[in-house]
Amino acid sequence: MELGIKNKNVLIVGASKGIGRGITCAFAEEKAKIVAVARTESLMSEVKNECLKLGCPSFDYVIEDIMNCDTKKFAENLIEKYGDFDIVVHNVGGSLISRNPLGGADEWNYALKFNAVASIDMNSVLIPPMINKKWGRVIQISSISAKMLRGNPLYASAKAFLDAYVTTVGRALAPDGVVLSSVQPGAVAFPGSYWDNYTRTDPARCEDFLRHHQAVNRFGTPKEIADVVLFMASEQASFMPAAIVPVDGANM
Numbered sequence: 001m002e003l004g005i006k007n008k009n010v011l012i013v014g015a016s017k018g019i020g021r022g023i024t025c026a027f028a029e030e031k032a033k034i035v036a037v038a039r040t041e042s043l044m045s046e047v048k049n050e051c052l053k054l055g056c057p058s059f060d061y062v063i064e065d066i067m068n069c070d071t072k073k074f075a076e077n078l079i080e081k082y083g084d085f086d087i088v089v090h091n092v093g094g095s096l097i098s099r100n101p102l103g104g105a106d107e108w109n110y111a112l113k114f115n116a117v118a119s120i121d122m123n124s125v126l127i128p129p130m131i132n133k134k135w136g137r138v139i140q141i142s143s144i145s146a147k148m149l150r151g152n153p154l155y156a157s158a159k160a161f162l163d164a165y166v167t168t169v170g171r172a173l174a175p176d177g178v179v180l181s182s183v184q185p186g187a188v189a190f191p192g193s194y195w196d197n198y199t200r201t202d203p204a205r206c207e208d209f210l211r212h213h214q215a216v217n218r219f220g221t222p223k224e225i226a227d228v229v230l231f232m233a234s235e236q237a238s239f240m241p242a243a244i245v246p247v248d249g250a251n252m
C-alpha cells in the first residue's frame, strides 16, 4: 500500500527510545523528512544514524524537555527553523508519575501536562498551518488505560482526558482536512522498558498479568504500534478524523 508519506515533513515528540523510537524508524523507512525531539542527546544521535541508514532523506533532532519549557514558544521556534509540519506525532507520556488517588493539584497537573496538555499547547501552534493548507495529520499516543480506566488513576484519567480532546477537537478540525487521532497501545515491551524489567524481576506476576489482561498472552512491540501510527499519518486515514484506535492485544 502506498501511504503517501514520502517527503512529508514529520515532527515526532518523544523519539529517543521505546515506542517513539519505533515510530521514528518507521517514518524513516517511508522516506519522510523527520524532526525528532527528546531530552537525551546520545540516544538521539543513535536514532539519527539509524534513520539515515534506513534511507531517511532528512533528519534533525532537537534536545528539549517539554515539561520544563514554554511549549507554545518551543513549537513556534520549531516552525521558524523547519517550516510547517504535515504530520505530528506526540508520544511523550507515561504512568511513572504519582499513583496517589488523593494527590493534590500539583500531582494531577503534572500527570495531565505530561500525558496531554504539553502536546495540546504545541498543537495550538502546529495545527493552524495544517488548516491553512487543508491537510494535516496529528497522532496522539494515548493508552488502552484511557478506555479500561484501570491501574494508576492519574495516568488513566490523564489519557482519558487526552482522548476526549481528540474526539472533540478532532471533529472540529475534520472539515479542514486535518485528521487528529489517538492510538491506544496495550502493554508494549522493549529492551530497558518497564515491562522488560518486570519480566526479569517477577516473571510469575508478569505471566499472570498477561494471562488476565492481554488476550494475546504476550507484550506488543514498538513496531506493532508504529505500523498503525503510519496508517493514521497516511492519505488512507482521510475518513478517520477523531478516531481512537486501540492496538492492545485485546486488553481485558
Ligand SMILES: NC(=O)c1ccc[n+]([C@@H]2O[C@H](COP(=O)([O-])OP(=O)(O)OC[C@H]3O[C@@H](n4cnc5c(N)ncnc54)[C@H](OP(=O)(O)O)[C@@H]3O)[C@@H](O)[C@H]2O)c1
Residues within 6 Å of the ligand: 013, 014, 015, 016, 017, 018, 019, 020, 021, 037, 038, 039, 040, 041, 043, 064, 065, 066, 067, 068, 091, 092, 093, 094, 095, 141, 142, 143, 144, 184, 185, 186, 187, 188, 189, 193, 195
Ligand atoms: N510501553 C507501554 O507499555 C505503553 C502502553 C500504553 C501506552 N504507552 C504510551 O506510549 C508512549 C511511549 O511509551 P514508552 O513506554 O515508549 O515510553 P518511554 O520509554 O518512557 O519513552 C518516552 C519517550 O519520550 C521522551 N520524553 C520523556 N519525557 C520527555 C520530556 N519531558 N521532554 C521531551 N521528551 C521526553 C523520552 O526520551 P528522553 O528520556 O530522551 O527525553 C522517550 O523518547 C507514552 O505516551 C505512554 O504513555 C506506553
